Amino acid sequence: MKHSDTRILTTHVGSLIRPVELVELGKSAHENTQAERRYRDALQRTTVDVVQRQLDAGIDIVNDGEYGKSSWANYVLERISGFETRPGKPSPLVWLGRDRERFPELVEKEFGSTPGSFMSYVCTHPIEYRRFADIQRDAANLKAAIAGTGATEGFITVVAPASAVFNGVNEFYGNEREYIFALAEALRQEYLQVVNAGFVVQVDDAVLANMYDHLVRQSPQEYRKWAELRVEALNHALRDIPPEKVRYHVCFGSWHLPHTSDAPLEELADLILQVRAGAYSLEAANPRHEHEWRVWQKVKLPPGKILIPGVITHHIITVEHPQVIADRIVRYAKIVGRENVIAGADCGFAQVDHLQRVHPSVMWAKFEALAAGAKLATQELWGRAA
Numbered sequence: 001m002k003h004s005d006t007r008i009l010t011t012h013v014g015s016l017i018r019p020v021e022l023v024e025l026g027k028s029a030h031e032n033t034q035a036e037r038r039y040r041d042a043l044q045r046t047t048v049d050v051v052q053r054q055l056d057a058g059i060d061i062v063n064d065g066e067y068g069k070s071s072w073a074n075y076v077l078e079r080i081s082g083f084e085t086r087p088g089k090p091s092p093l094v095w096l097g098r099d100r101e102r103f104p105e106l107v108e109k110e111f112g113s114t115p116g117s118f119m120s121y122v123c124t125h126p127i128e129y130r131r132f133a134d135i136q137r138d139a140a141n142l143k144a145a146i147a148g149t150g151a152t153e154g155f156i157t158v159v160a161p162a163s164a165v166f167n168g169v170n171e172f173y174g175n176e177r178e179y180i181f182a183l184a185e186a187l188r189q190e191y192l193q194v195v196n197a198g199f200v201v202q203v204d205d206a207v208l209a210n211m212y213d214h215l216v217r218q219s220p221q222e223y224r225k226w227a228e229l230r231v232e233a234l235n236h237a238l239r240d241i242p243p244e245k246v247r248y249h250v251c252f253g254s255w256h257l258p259h260t261s262d263a264p265l266e267e268l269a270d271l272i273l274q275v276r277a278g279a280y281s282l283e284a285a286n287p288r289h290e291h292e293w294r295v296w297q298k299v300k301l302p303p304g305k306i307l308i309p310g311v312i313t314h315h316i317i318t319v320e321h322p323q324v325i326a327d328r329i330v331r332y333a334k335i336v337g338r339e340n341v342i343a344g345a346d347c348g349f350a351q352v353d354h355l356q357r358v359h360p361s362v363m364w365a366k367f368e369a370l371a372a373g374a375k376l377a378t379q380e381l382w383g384r385a386a
Contacts, residue, residue: 001153001200001244001245001247001278001279001306002060002061002152002153002342003306003339003340003342004338004339004340004341004342005339006382007374007375007378007382008329008333008338008341008342008343008374008375008377008378008381009060009061009152009342009343009374010058010059010060010061010342010343010344010370010371010374011059011060011061011062011155011308011342011343011344012054012059012063012344012345012348012367012370013157013202013204013249013251013281013310013344013345013346013347013348014063014065014066014072014155014157014202014204014249014348015065015066015069015072015157015347015348015349015350015351016050016065016066016067016348016349016350016363017349017350017355017356017357017360017363018046018065018067018350018353018354019046019049021042021046022039022042022043022046022067022353023353023354025038025039025042026039026070026353040137043067043068043137043141044141044144046067047064047065047067047068047141047142047144047145048141048144048145050064050065050067050145051064051142051145051146051149051151052145052149053364054367055149055150055151057364057367057368057370057371058367058368058370058371058372058374059367059370059371060151060152060153061151061152061153061154061155061200061342062146062151062153062154062155063142063154063155063156063157063202064138064141064142064145064156066157066348066350067138067141068134068137068138068141069138069157069353070352070353071351071352071353072157072159072204072206072348072351072352073159073163073164073165073166073204073206073207073351074121074164074165074166075159076159076164076165076187076190077121077165078131078134079129079130079131079134079135079190080127080128080129080130080131080183080186080187081125081126081127081128081130082123082124082125082126082127082128082172082182082186083121083122083123083124083125083127083165083168084121084122084124085119085120085121085122086119086120086121086122087119093107093111094211094214095166095206095207095210095211095214095253096210096253096255096257096261097210097212097213097214097261097262098213098260098261099257099258099259099260099261102258102260102261103257103258106257106258107257110255110256110257111255119167120167120168120169121165121167121168121169122168122169122170122171123165123168123169123170123171123172123173123179124171124172125172126172126182127179127182127183127185127186128186129186129187129188129189129190132189132193135156135190135193135194136193136197138156139156139193139194139197139199140197142154142156142199143197143198143199153200154198154199154200155199155200155201155202155247156194156197156199156200156201156202157202157203157204157249158187158190158191158194158201158202158203158204159187159203159204159205160187160203160204160205160207160208160230160234160248161180161183161184161187161230161233161234161237162205162207162208162211162227162230162231162233162234163204163205163206163207163208164183164187165183166207176229177229180229180230180233181233181236183233184233184234184236184237185236185237187237188236188237188238188239191203191237191238191241192241195241195242195245200245200246200247201241201245201246201247202246202247202248202249202281203234203238203246203247203248203249203275203277204249204251205234205248205249205250206250206251206252206253206254206347208227208230208231208250208268208271209250209251209252209253209262209263209268210252210253210263211223211226211227212227212262212263212267212268213261213262213263216263227268227271228271231271231274231275234275235274235275235276238275238276238277239276241276242278243276243277243278244278245278246275246276246277246278246279247277247278247279247280247281247308248272248275248277248279248280248281249280249281249282249308249347250268250272250280250281250282250283251282251283251346251347252283252288252289254314254347254348254351254357256315256357259286259288260288262288262289264292265282265289265292265295266292266295266298266299269295269299270299273299273301273302273305277305278304278305278306279305279306279307279308279342280305280306280307280308281308281310281344282307282308282309282310283310283313283346283347284309284310284311284328284332284346285309285310285311285312285313285320285328285345285346286310286313286315286316286346287315289310289346290328293309293328293331293332293335296332296335296336297335301336301340305340306340306341306342307332307336307340307341307342308341308342308343308344309328309329309332309341309343309344310344310345310346310347311325311328311329311343311344311345311370311373312325312345312346312366312367312369312370313345313346313347314345314346314347314348314349314357314358314363315346315357316358317358317359317362319362319365319366319369320366320369320370320373321369321373322369322372322373322375322376323373323376324373325343325369325370325372325373325374325376325377326373326374326376326377326380328373329341329343329373329374329377329381330377330380330381333377333381338381338382343370343373343374343377345366345370349363
């Protein structure tokens with residue numbers, strides 16, 4: 001994993017807005033061999049395009065935009081066995097915290113449905129990773145897209161045990177620990193595929209933070225028990241993978257809600273740092289979390305580790321001024337060291353393949369501003385232009 005040794009490097013969280021063509025082809029990809037071939041050809045071509053678009057915008061550490069996935073987390077249901085769906089089983093969206101109680105109309109508008117109509121995924125058989133072809137396809141597409149471009153580094157996103165099948169119900173394993181560790185062991189197979197393909201693996205874990213408000217209302221100990229089990233399972237899945245090949249992303253949900261019940265970072269920081277990762281990607285640009293740079297004045301980043309603070313956000317359509325971005329970067333650099341900061345984004349821009357958190361033109365303008373801000377920060381921190 002690259003450090004910002006000579007200048008501030010730039011990256012993002014992963015999910016980018018998909019082309020309409022790719023989304024439409026994806027809907028029918030599994031109908032027949034011809035449809036599958038059309039989808040795979042389009043996926044390969046658009047991956048090349050999105051990598052080049054990132055580089056043109058000034059992003060150093062790039063990915064495939066998650067183009068080969070249907071969503072940020074439950075895509076894994078297409079790749080593992082052991083679960084069946086049960087329509088109509090109530091799901092109270094507990095990971096939204098008290099926002100769902102305080103702003104029920106807004107929650108319904110954002111999710112397009114009432115909580116009771118959400119699908120539940122029930123574990124009824126052993127959990128095993130089955131569809132290796134999908135992750136191998138995504139890795140091959142990214143490798144081909146990066147070849148010869150001069151990209152600094154490539155990464156591929158995967159989901160953490162705490163966030164995978166986040167509304168799943170266990171009816172097969174004897175207890176919660178067995179269930180979570182079985183899920184982690186299956187996910188490990190995907191982590192290994194990414195690392196063995198030569199990429200950094202980014203583990204996405206929004207639910208670790210999102211469950212805080214729901215569980216802490218029962219007791220702080222209840223949340224710690226829940227979270228520590230899942231961090232332990234994640235480290236089990238990451239065993240023998242060099243930490244410098246791992247990025248760990250924690251966010252507070254990408255949905256456009258008020259986020260008044262988000263977990264305080266100071267309550268999660270020690271859990272986050274327990275994960276065997278070389279870099280930690282966190283929200284830091286939106287109005288609810290920008291102040292949390294102060295946490296790192298108290299919590300010491302371990303030697304050799306990297307922070308990837310979000311310095312642009314998907315939460316607003318305003319394109320951040322490069323100087324604002326530079327100020328955010330410099331603030332972190334002065335606390336943890338300039339070489340230990342990579343400028344990133346709060347979260348992705350399309351956590352589900354058909355979503356758009358902002359218009360695509362705004363997303364790319366934000367990336368261009370990110371790169372411009374990193375150059376300004378480099379000039380201030382190194383005393384020279386990038």
